Every structure is written in structure tokens, then in C-alpha cells.
Amino acid sequence: MEMIQLSYPLDNNSSDNKKTKQVIAIGDFDGVHLGHREVIGRALYTAEHLHLASSIMTFDPHPREVLGNDQYKELLTPLGQRAELFGQMGVDYMYTVRFDTSLMQLTPEQFVEKILIPLNVESVIVGFDFRFGYKGEGNPDTLCELSHGKFAVEVVRPYHIDGAKVSSTSVRDALANGNVAAANRLLGRRYSIRGQVVDGSKRGRTIGFPTANIQLEGAYFKPLNGVYAIKAQVKGLHYDGVMNIGVKPTFTSGELQASWEAHLFDFSEDIYGETVVIELVDFLREERKFNSIDLLVAQIKQDADSARSKLFSL
Incomplete structure (x- = not known):
């Protein structure tokens, strides 16, 4: 897996990282739990079906940390471990986007035009709760509207175990209570x-x-x-x-x-x-x-x- 560092604004080299079309899954993916694996797995499936490269876009530091949530200074899977897990899943490219005030202030339209379009994406895979752009104003429906036919958008439904949605928060809660068995079940590892x-x-x-x-x-x-x-x-x-x-x-x-x-x-x-x-x-x-x-x-x-x-x- 090739790892690529990006920051906003993209320079000429970083915005031309990939000449060919690619399928990209976007998210923070802290935990790489079973819900995240559904999103990544869908990207891998779509890329294989379209005979394109598969990519991950994740963020560092965690967006919630930059937004002032100190709980996210500690991660279930720091960046290096995330990269290792993505590689094991068969992802071709990992884009690590620096999440700072410049990126945080982009509108949803600007995120699409200045980040996604330059990467020449064919299809974007996101989770049902994906948010992007200034103050999280963008959601999966917004992403579909802003694509203007330049790329496809696939939205992955939540993954449930015993009727409860799998999330990074549920993994954290399980670990904080010493319930390792539950946390491992949610993680799938x-x-x-x-x-x-x-x-x-x-x-x-x-x-x-x-x-x-x-x-x-x-x-x-x-x-x-x-x-x-x-x-x-x-x-x-x-x-x-x-x-x-x-x-x-x-x-x-x-x-x-x-x-x-x-x-x-x-x-x-x-x-x-x-x-x-x-x-x-x-x-x-x-x-x-x-x-x-x-x-x-x-x-x-x-x-x-x-x-x-x-x-x-x-």
C-alpha cells in the first residue's frame, strides 16, 4: 500500500498524485471496527468490479480533537496501526489529510472541488453518518448533490450487532468498563x-x-x-x-x-x-x-x- 500525505491547499504534485480513476472510502476510521470495515470493504468491492485502484482517505489529527474534544487525543488505532490494518485489507493507496483550521473552514462545495475532484475519483464510499465541510454541514445527500455527475457516491448503512449500531464510541465505552470481550466483538479483532x-x-x-x-x-x-x-x-x-x-x-x-x-x-x-x-x-x-x-x-x-x-x- 502506498501512503500519501496531503494538506490544504493541495500543491501541484499532491493534486496530481493519481492520473487514473480510483475508488475512495472517506472517514476517520478510528478503531477500524466492523462498521468501518463495511465501508472499506465496499470500496474494495467496487474498485475490483470497476478494475480501478482502491483508496482510503483519513485524517490526522482526529477531526474531533481539532474541534476541541480532548477525548480524541487518545485513539483506538493511531495512524500507523490504521495504515497496517488498511494494508492487510488490500487497500492500494492511503491518503492522510492533515486536519487543521484551513481544512476545517472549507465549505462542502470547496471540499469537493478542491480535495476530491483533483484526486480524480470515480466513486466515493462513505458511511451513513459521514459529515464534511465547515461545521459538518455536508452529509451523504450533500455529497451526491455536489458530485454533479463527476463521480458516483455510495452510502453504507450502519452495521449492527444484537440490534445495536457498531461505533467507535461503543468500543470506547466497552473498554472503559473493562468489557474486553464486547470491544473485541465490535472491532472484529x-x-x-x-x-x-x-x-x-x-x-x-x-x-x-x-x-x-x-x-x-x-x-x-x-x-x-x-x-x-x-x-x-x-x-x-x-x-x-x-x-x-x-x-x-x-x-x-x-x-x-x-x-x-x-x-x-x-x-x-x-x-x-x-x-x-x-x-x-x-x-x-x-x-x-x-x-x-x-x-x-x-x-x-x-x-x-x-x-x-x-x-x-x-
Whole structure:
């Protein structure tokens, strides 16, 4: 997949990125959940049917962050992970459009004329709730009206599970409540984070449970503080384990930034500096403070047993 950076106004090179017609799906796609996959899948199907290239247009930073919603400073899928998922789906081109005040102030008409038309799109695929242009004045009907026959517009209906619409908000709500199983079902994959193993306090090894302290590659959405059963990928190999997300209240009175610490079963290698991918499989318990190290160690052993049991059949 080729990745192309765009910003408004498009320069001569960026506006001529593609000489041939293409099918493009537009959205922020944070989460790349099952609803998003319906939109992207429709673009892939249409592109194949028309024998054209398939494209994604997404935005960075997240439009809601620029509009003042601080919740979207943390993402379900930061840009690099989104790109990886798009590539796995078979997308040919990924346009990352810088979302700033200049782009935000474009009218729907200007967005079509100054962004879409120069990209020579044959068909535009959007979700039912797509909004564009200044103050979100444009919607799928507006897009159809403004196309003036220069490109087709396909609108994808909402994707439902058990009668409820799948959305990034529903994924966030599930994770915030520790409902990993529900979040993973909505995503159609396990919620995962990527980061580098860095030096930590090294307390874990003193109590018989060494942990990898992970510095995240991006601003990931943080699930409920607690202990999770996980699958980890390290240097191309896969391991089971447990992860604590939180502020380690037994050892501190509270830290401003949560730590992400993973203990991998049957693993003893030095992996400082290595990049690891962690998938959350199940929520075991909320983080809490213990009155003694012995009580903490006993609970960690119980957590590990619970995790092994849940992960054994996977």
C-alpha cells in the first residue's frame, strides 16, 4: 500500500498524485471496527468490479480533537496501526489529510472541488453518518448533490450487532468498563497496542514476576485500569501473559500517567528496546491497592492462573 500525505491547499504534485480513476472510502476510521470495515470493504468491492485502484482517505489529527474534544487525543488505532490494518485489507493507496483550521473552514462545495475532484475519483464510499465541510454541514445527500455527475457516491448503512449500531464510541465505552470481550466483538479483532520495552522500576523481578514496561508508540485509548489476560508478539514469536494497566497503587500514592506492564509466561529473555504488540483477550480484575507485598504476590499468582486458563484454548 502506498501512503500519501496531503494538506490544504493541495500543491501541484499532491493534486496530481493519481492520473487514473480510483475508488475512495472517506472517514476517520478510528478503531477500524466492523462498521468501518463495511465501508472499506465496499470500496474494495467496487474498485475490483470497476478494475480501478482502491483508496482510503483519513485524517490526522482526529477531526474531533481539532474541534476541541480532548477525548480524541487518545485513539483506538493511531495512524500507523490504521495504515497496517488498511494494508492487510488490500487497500492500494492511503491518503492522510492533515486536519487543521484551513481544512476545517472549507465549505462542502470547496471540499469537493478542491480535495476530491483533483484526486480524480470515480466513486466515493462513505458511511451513513459521514459529515464534511465547515461545521459538518455536508452529509451523504450533500455529497451526491455536489458530485454533479463527476463521480458516483455510495452510502453504507450502519452495521449492527444484537440490534445495536457498531461505533467507535461503543468500543470506547466497552473498554472503559473493562468489557474486553464486547470491544473485541465490535472491532472484529482483539484490541491491541504497540510499543517499545523500556526500563521500569524492576519491582516485578524482585517478587518473582518480571514485567516488560511498555512505552506506547502512539496515544492509545486507555481501557479501565486493571489486570488483563493477553497475547503478546515479541520478535516474531507469540506468548501468553498478563498485563497491568494503571498506576500501581500498592507501590505509589498515584502517578499522573498510567503504566502498561506485561508479564509473559515461560519467558526470560532480555527484550529492552524491542517493539512488542499486545492484544487484550479478557479482563481479569480492577486494579487495587494491597496492604502487603505478600498479598500482592498471592493475587498475581491467582491472576496468572486465571489468565492461563482463559488463554489455554485460544
